[in-house]
Amino acid sequence: MNRIENVSRRGFLHGVLSTGAFVLGAQFVPEALYGASPEDGAASLTSGGPAGDPVGATAFHPNVFVGLEPDGTVVIVAHRSEMGTGSRTSLPRIVADEMEADWSRVRIVQATGDAKYGDQDTDGSHSVRSFFDAMREHGATARTMLVEAAALQWNVPVGECEASPRPHVITHVPTGRTVGYGELAAAAARLPVPPKESLRFKPRSEWRYIGKDAAIFDLEDICTGKAGYGMDAHLDGMLYASIEHPPVLGGKVASLNASDALKVAGVRQTVAIDPFKPPHAFQPLGGVAVIADNTWAALQGRQKLKITWDEGANASFNSDAYRRELEQTVRQPCKVAWNVGDVDAEFARSAKTIEAGYYVPLLAHASMEPPVAVADFRDGHVEAWAPVQDPQSVQETVSKVLGIPKENVVCHVTLLGGGFGRKSKPDFVAEAAVLSKKTGKPVKVVWTREDDIQFDYYHTVAATYMKAALGANGMPTAWLQRSAFPPIGSSFELNNTYGSGGELGMGWTDTPFAIANFRAENGPAEAHVRIGWLRSVANIYHAFAVQSFAAELAHAAGRDPLEYLLALVGPDRVIDKKDLGAGYENMGADYRDYPVDTARIKRVAQLAAAQAGWGKRNLGSGQGMGVAVHRSFLTYVATVVQVEIDHQGKVQIGRVDTAVDAGTIVNPDSVRNQFEGAAVFSTSLAKYGEITATNGAIKQHNFQDYPMCRIHEAPREIHVHIVENDAPPAGVGEPGVPPFAPALCNAIFAATGKRVRELPLTRSGLV
Amino acid sequence: MIQLKVNGVRRSFDGDPEMPLMWYLRDGLGLTGTKFGCGIGVCGSCVVHQNGAAVRACMTPVKAAAGAEIVTIEALGSGFDGALHPVQKAWMAHNVPQCGYCQAGQIMQAAALLKSKPHPTDADIDQGMAGNICRCGTYQRIRAAIKAAAGEAV
Numbered sequence: 046m047n048r049i050e051n052v053s054r055r056g057f058l059h060g061v062l063s064t065g066a067f068v069l070g071a072q073f074v075p076e077a078l079y080g081a082s083p084e085d086g087a088a089s090l091t092s093g094g095p096a097g098d099p100v101g102a103t104a105f106h107p108n109v110f111v112g113l114e115p116d117g118t119v120v121i122v123a124h125r126s127e128m129g130t131g132s133r134t135s136l137p138r139i140v141a142d143e144m145e146a147d148w149s150r151v152r153i154v155q156a157t158g159d160a161k162y163g164d165q166d167t168d169g170s171h172s173v174r175s176f177f178d179a180m181r182e183h184g185a186t187a188r189t190m191l192v193e194a195a196a197l198q199w200n201v202p203v204g205e206c207e208a209s210p211r212p213h214v215i216t217h218v219p220t221g222r223t224v225g226y227g228e229l230a231a232a233a234a235r236l237p238v239p240p241k242e243s244l245r246f247k248p249r250s251e252w253r254y255i256g257k258d259a260a261i262f263d264l265e266d267i268c269t270g271k272a273g274y275g276m277d278a279h280l281d282g283m284l285y286a287s288i289e290h291p292p293v294l295g296g297k298v299a300s301l302n303a304s305d306a307l308k309v310a311g312v313r314q315t316v317a318i319d320p321f322k323p324p325h326a327f328q329p330l331g332g333v334a335v336i337a338d339n340t341w342a343a344l345q346g347r348q349k350l351k352i353t354w355d356e357g358a359n360a361s362f363n364s365d366a367y368r369r370e371l372e373q374t375v376r377q378p379c380k381v382a383w384n385v386g387d388v389d390a391e392f393a394r395s396a397k398t399i400e401a402g403y404y405v406p407l408l409a410h411a412s413m414e415p416p417v418a419v420a421d422f423r424d425g426h427v428e429a430w431a432p433v434q435d436p437q438s439v440q441e442t443v444s445k446v447l448g449i450p451k452e453n454v455v456c457h458v459t460l461l462g463g464g465f466g467r468k469s470k471p472d473f474v475a476e477a478a479v480l481s482k483k484t485g486k487p488v489k490v491v492w493t494r495e496d497d498i499q500f501d502y503y504h505t506v507a508a509t510y511m512k513a514a515l516g517a518n519g520m521p522t523a524w525l526q527r528s529a530f531p532p533i534g535s536s537f538e539l540n541n542t543y544g545s546g547g548e549l550g551m552g553w554t555d556t557p558f559a560i561a562n563f564r565a566e567n568g569p570a571e572a573h574v575r576i577g578w579l580r581s582v583a584n585i586y587h588a589f590a591v592q593s594f595a596a597e598l599a600h601a602a603g604r605d606p607l608e609y610l611l612a613l614v615g616p617d618r619v620i621d622k623k624d625l626g627a628g629y630e631n632m633g634a635d636y637r638d639y640p641v642d643t644a645r646i647k648r649v650a651q652l653a654a655a656q657a658g659w660g661k662r663n664l665g666s667g668q669g670m671g672v673a674v675h676r677s678f679l680t681y682v683a684t685v686v687q688v689e690i691d692h693q694g695k696v697q698i699g700r701v702d703t704a705v706d707a708g709t710i711v712n713p714d715s716v717r718n719q720f721e722g723a724a725v726f727s728t729s730l731a732k733y734g735e736i737t738a739t740n741g742a743i744k745q746h747n748f749q750d751y752p753m754c755r756i757h758e759a760p761r762e763i764h765v766h767i768v769e770n771d772a773p774p775a776g777v778g779e780p781g782v783p784p785f786a787p788a789l790c791n792a793i794f795a796a797t798g799k800r801v802r803e804l805p806l807t808r809s810g811l812v
Numbered sequence: 813m814i815q816l817k818v819n820g821v822r823r824s825f826d827g828d829p830e831m832p833l834m835w836y837l838r839d840g841l842g843l844t845g846t847k848f849g850c851g852i853g854v855c856g857s858c859v860v861h862q863n864g865a866a867v868r869a870c871m872t873p874v875k876a877a878a879g880a881e882i883v884t885i886e887a888l889g890s891g892f893d894g895a896l897h898p899v900q901k902a903w904m905a906h907n908v909p910q911c912g913y914c915q916a917g918q919i920m921q922a923a924a925l926l927k928s929k930p931h932p933t934d935a936d937i938d939q940g941m942a943g944n945i946c947r948c949g950t951y952q953r954i955r956a957a958i959k960a961a962a963g964e965a966v
Contacts, residue, residue: 127911128911129909129910129911129912129948130910131910260904260907261907261909263909263912264904264907264909265896265904267909267912267915267916268896268900268903268904268908268909268915268916268919269845269885269886269888269889269896269900270843270844270845270846270884270885270886270916271845271886272912273844274844274847274913276838276844276847276848276913277838277844279842279844285839310827310828311827311828339827339831339835339839339840340835340838340839340848341828341831341832341835341839342828344851345828411947412911412913412947413847413849413855413857413911413913413914413945413946413947413948414847414849414911414913415848415849460911460912461911462847462911462912462913462914463911463913463947463948464911465947491848493851494849494850494851494852494855714907715907718907718910718950718953719910721949721950721952721953722910722948722949722950723949724949725946725948725949725950725951726947726948726949728949729947747850747851747852747854748850748852748854748855748945749852749854753855753945753947754949755941755942755943755944755945755951756937756938756941756942756944756946756951756954756955757938757939757941757942759949759951759952760952762952763952
């Protein structure tokens with residue numbers, strides 16, 4: 046699958062790598078997809094040809110990952126998007142480590158969208174997990190070839206040459222002679238690639254960068270205003286567009302009067318964008334674009350549009366009434382997603398049952414950079430610059446919307462001013478492409494904050510219902526959990542109303558409790574807005590229900606919530622996959638490498654609690670501590686939140702302790718930053734996060750009515766404790782979010798005796 | 813025609829005098845370090861210095877900057893030898909940014925804060941920085957970086 050080739054003479058990355066560079070490429074497309082005889086193709090490739098020489102249809106078309114310039118500069122291609130999680134730094138550092146390259150001489154080049162890079166959809170917290178081995182293989186291959194090149198140059202046995210301990214040089218051990226990497230580029234460029242089986246990978250003890258704190262690659266550019274985001278993309282002669290979208294999903298323009306808009310200085314024209322054909326997927330929403338010479342003129346012109354809308358069926362959507370429907374759904378038997386034992390029989394004979402319902406509303410992503418894209422349509426080709434998590438999805442979407450081949454769409458990936466899942470949906474790039482085609486000029490589409498809040502792919506609204514029977518020791522003998530939420534699938538398929546295996550596998554069909562009778566159910570829910578994935582996805586409402594309910598049972602049993610939670614998880618064991626919900630997807634990872642391991646769950650819970658001083662710290666009146674633990678994205682995370690209720694009855698978040706077991710860590714400082722940030726992101730979610738709708742139209746507009754946690758209300762201290770672990774790398778971008786809200790609400794209960802079962806806290810008078 | 817000075821360079825603006833300074837800086841002058849975040853003055857991504865004070869460029873019509881000296885993130889350092897401002901150095905030492913989009917505004921706001929309060933308390937930092945949103949949630953590092961830069965910023 047990941048077959049590395051020497052492509053030094055093929056003229057890749059024109060203008061980035063010089064003709065004298067040593068270049069390794071690979072493609073991640075499964076072999077079955079690239080023709081009947083890939084070996085033939087590979088052979089014709091390694092025999093070398095003139096730069097840019099077209100090769101046969103069955104040929105191997107690799108994409109570059111590593112280049113070495115004669116001046117010693119190492120160029121590493123970042124094929125995943127950088128939205129703040131640090132993968133643009135972490136992945137190249139894996140290559141550099143195994144290559145024994147000097148990090149200060151590494152230049153990173155961002156890849157365009159291309160299926161040959163394999164999966165570029167930067168979501169699901171798996172950039173490091175999915176490409177850790179491949180990046181190491183690239184680095185080891187380059188290093189091995191440089192050693193070989195040096196040995197040839199010196200005419201000594203390869204075994205006498207080494208690429209360490211000094212980086213960026215090969216040393217002839219017996220004589221101490223050295224030669225720099227750059228001087229070997231030309232010679233290495235002529236060598237065949239060694240077979241993977243012959244590669245020697247560095248032992249963990251010799252890792253130079255992996256596991257060590259590092260600044261992100263773009264740090265100085267960011268701090269000096271030089272970093273290039275999508276909002277900063279510019280083409281000469283480009284026009285600026287602001288789009289009035291239908292206020293209700295599926296709405297259409299009934300009438301348009303643009304005469305006042307066209308009188309605004311700088312406004313050139315208005316362009317109608319066709320409504321989408323359901324299901325909407327990533328198609329543009331439709332509406333009317335105002336095209337102008339600058340952003341301000343486009344915004345001014347847009348305010349002067351006079352539009353009436355045919356709003357369509359979703360105008361019946363009112364979020365308050367919808368909530369009641371969802372809550373009724375989960376009070377009735379739903380579709381069984383996972384069953385162990387006989388919950389009903391146990392409920393029937395039990396003396397003590399407890400039930401509770403929980404609710405988490407629609408949420409918006411609200412990345413600091415609103416959706417924005419520049420596109421240039423020319424002769425049936427589109428070139429786009431955009432802050433996207435998935436440039437291949439840009440290719441596919443633009444291709445479908447404009448009816449041009451996917452190969453005719455080039456997507457340059459800028460830095461992303463936050464993504465959180467929103468920017469893997471490229472509707473806004475398709476808008477720019479449509480408008481460029483219609484105007485004959487490059488067009489920059491700029492979404493306002495209001496557009497971003499009102500036309501998001503929302504994190505779904507969910508109602509959950511929980512019921513447990515408690516035995517003599519207060520532990521549950523039966524546990525039932527039901528959820529209903531409009532699923533992400535509703536964005537891609539009509540009449541899709543049930544949670545997918547992927548969604549239910551995020552904390553619903555993998556609840557790691559040792560309970561003899563257990564059933565997880567899921568009920569139907571229709572979508573009336575665009576639903577999409579947001580940082581940690583379905584784990585948010587699942588963990589909120591499960592971890593809140595666990596604490597409610599601990600209270601009912603008169604036991605310490607931490608001790609009770611550990612008892613619920615039960616004995617140390619690796620849970621057999623067949624004992625989890627049917628079809629449990631485990632984020633697509635091999636279950637043998639990433640099983641549900643209860644010892645790791647308990648370890649993070651105990652670590653977070655110990656660091657927080659659980660049970661040891663004297664808390665005053667109005668103070669409380671809460672704990673929650675949740676495995677998501679294959680990472681084990683426990684969070685202890687300490688709160689104080691002030692004299693006005695408002696919650697203040699003091700200290701947060703988060704323990705993380707994400708297996709092997711590439712950049713610990715980046716990981717700490719992610720989990721610090723997750724506590725703040727989750728504070729926003731828990732305190733304020735709520736999108737509501739009346740007659741199908743979203744009621745929130747901007748940060749004044751969709752507020753974000755600010756510095757004065759952020760947790761005062763966030764301590765991140767990383768469990769050192771040699772297990773394979775798991776995810777770090779998202780898994781900090783799910784345990785936070787339940788830990789916070791458990792802390793509020795400890796402080797006040799008031800149980801919060803709905804988010805956000807503004808609904809409970811605590812904010 | 814509106815005259816103003818941006819990063820030490822005299823500029824004449826003859827567009828819509830109501831245009832927010834932010835769009836003039838970004839679309840007109842190509843100074844894209846100043847970011848568009850909310851357009852209503854509540855997120856702080858667009859903070860620049862007007863005659864030394866932090867202002868929201870999205871809420872400042874160009875006409876309100878007539879005759880003013882504007883400094884953006886691009887020129888916060890000394891500008892001559894590429895030296896960074898102490899706040900920028902502290903931001904780097906603490907690896908503050910994640911996505912980085914809000915950080916130019918945060919840095920400009922922090923530099924203005926330190927000018928008026930060279931040794932800010934936590935309460936001063938809360939008050940001075942409360943107008944700047946970071947969706948990635950880097951506040952703890954922002955606070956640490958401001959404290960580290962305290963006393964060095966001028």
